[in-house]
Amino acid sequence: MNSKQLLYVAGPTASGKTTLAIALAKHFKTEIISCDSRQFYKEMSIGTAVPSPEELAAVPHHFIQQRSIQNPYNLGDFQREALELLKKIFKTKDKVIMVGGSGMYADALIDGLDHFPKVDSPLRNELQKQAEEKGIITLQQLLKKHDPSYYQKVDLENPHRLIRALEICLTSGKPYSSFLGNKQAPDFFSTQKLVIQWERAVLYERINLRVDQMLEQGLEEEAKNLYPFKKINALQTVGYQEWFAHFDGTNSRETTIEEIKKNTRRYAKRQITWFKKYSDVILINGGSPIEDVLMKL
Numbered sequence: 001m002n003s004k005q006l007l008y009v010a011g012p013t014a015s016g017k018t019t020l021a022i023a024l025a026k027h028f029k030t031e032i033i034s035c036d037s038r039q040f041y042k043e044m045s046i047g048t049a050v051p052s053p054e055e056l057a058a059v060p061h062h063f064i065q066q067r068s069i070q071n072p073y074n075l076g077d078f079q080r081e082a083l084e085l086l087k088k089i090f091k092t093k094d095k096v097i098m099v100g101g102s103g104m105y106a107d108a109l110i111d112g113l114d115h116f117p118k119v120d121s122p123l124r125n126e127l128q129k130q131a132e133e134k135g136i137i138t139l140q141q142l143l144k145k146h147d148p149s150y151y152q153k154v155d156l157e158n159p160h161r162l163i164r165a166l167e168i169c170l171t172s173g174k175p176y177s178s179f180l181g182n183k184q185a186p187d188f189f190s191t192q193k194l195v196i197q198w199e200r201a202v203l204y205e206r207i208n209l210r211v212d213q214m215l216e217q218g219l220e221e222e223a224k225n226l227y228p229f230k231k232i233n234a235l236q237t238v239g240y241q242e243w244f245a246h247f248d249g250t251n252s253r254e255t256t257i258e259e260i261k262k263n264t265r266r267y268a269k270r271q272i273t274w275f276k277k278y279s280d281v282i283l284i285n286g287g288s289p290i291e292d293v294l295m296k297l
Contacts, residue, residue, distance in 0.1 A: 004090045004189040007297075008035075008106055009099040010275050011196030012268035014206040016286055018051050020196065021099035023290040025059040030093045033082055034063045035100035035109065038237055040078075041069045043226060046219045047239035049210065069226075069234045079108040083186060090189060103274040110191050112183035116176075119167040127163045142166055147175035160233065192297065195275050198286035204265050211261050214239070223247075238263045 007028075009021045025032050034040075038048040042065040050064060062085055067073055086109075089096050100106060130138050139162040144151045146169040154161050165176035172179075198206070211219075223243035226235055230244045239260055246256040275281075282296045 002188065002190045003094060005095050006086070006110070006189050006191045007095055007097050008110065008191060008193045009097060009196070010103065010106065010193060010278075010281075011101065011284075011286075012198075012203060012271040012275075013049070013101055013264060014210045014268070015196040015198060015203065017099050017101065017196060018049075018055060020194070020284070020290070020293065021097050022051075022055055022058050024293070025097045027290060027294065028093075028095045028097070030095050030097060031060040031062065031089055033085065033096060033098045033109075034061060035078070035082075035098055035102050035105040036064075037078075037100075037102040037105050038234065039064050039100070040067055040073050041065065041234050042067065043069050043229075044222075044234065044237075044240075046214050046217045046222045047237070049214070069229060069232050072233065075105060075108050076113060078105055079113055082109050086186075086189065096189075101271050103271065110185065112185045114180050114183050116168050116179050117172045119171045123167050123170060124163060127166055128159075131159050131163070136162070139163065139166060143169070146170070147177055149175060150177040150180075153177075160236070193278050193281045194284050194293070194296075195278065195281045196284045196286050202286070203268060207264050207268060208261050211239075211257070211264060215257065219243075220253075238267050 007024060009017050009024065011017050021032055036048065038044055039050050040063060041048075044050075045065070051061065056064065063078070063082065086096060098106060098109070127139065136157070136159050139159060140151075140156050143154070143162055143166055147165060150165055154165060156162070168174075168176045168179065219239065220243060223240050224247065226240060227244055227247050229235060230240075235241070235244075242251070242256045242259040242263065245251050245259075246253060251259065284293055284296070
């Protein structure tokens with residue numbers, strides 16, 4: 001058994017991950033790695049529920065607001081840099097806390113990544129243009145033609161996943177699915193996953209309350225400042241897209257707020273589904289005191 005351990009605090013949005021992660025980091029006198037793919041960006045603060053200055057000062061945090069939305073950061077970048085950081089921290093610490101609801105980023109660090117050929121930006125731009133001009137159905141039909149196997153598995157309403165698969169298919173001449181399954185997990189630490197769970201109705205109440213708090217903190221103004229950059233991938237995010245539609249004249253302010261709450265609840269459902277696939281997890285009841293959590297470790 002490896003003596004170095006990564007404790008991954010997972011759970012849907014608004015479940016209390018930040019609070020638990022900080023409590024664990026304080027107990028073990030260690031540091032926190034964020035795997036929230038939207039908290040990477042310094043321009044996005046309120047809408048991504050970045051920890052408060054007091055929370056950030058409580059224990060060392062990494063991968064929070066360290067780059068600009070105009071400086072793209074992908075899964076491979078995160079995995080590479082996070083592995084390097086883990087090696088450094090594990091020289092003096094036996095445990096490191098990772099926290100975030102972006103399961104794909106967490107899995108990349110824990111399980112490794114499949115290796116894909118490099119693709120060129122012009123192709124990606126062309127696929128994005130097709131989607132904008134002809135609709136997402138164009139991407140769906142292309143993927144069905146070039147990789148019917150992956151077509152059956154992928155979220156067909158997620159244009160970013162479709163474009164990623166298609167650029168690999170068209171660059172390599174091989175199905176995207178043929179590159180899956182060749183990942184190698186890092187071997188210098190073990191992982192324990194802790195998944196926070198709430199009754200669905202209570203979680204939805206927490207989500208609605210959080211959105212209200214974000215509005216009080218200035219979410220609308222933050223989105224307005226980001227409106228000129230609305231095409232950037234990082235901003236294709238719940239809490240921002242709805243405001244962009246409002247600024248375009250599509251929805252009223254009241255409808256926009258309800259859409260944010262509804263779409264955040266839908267996002268939470270997708271996160272819950274993602275985390276259900278994990279094995280060997282410790283389930284944590286939402287709001288549990290740190291003492292109860294430590295007894296389960």
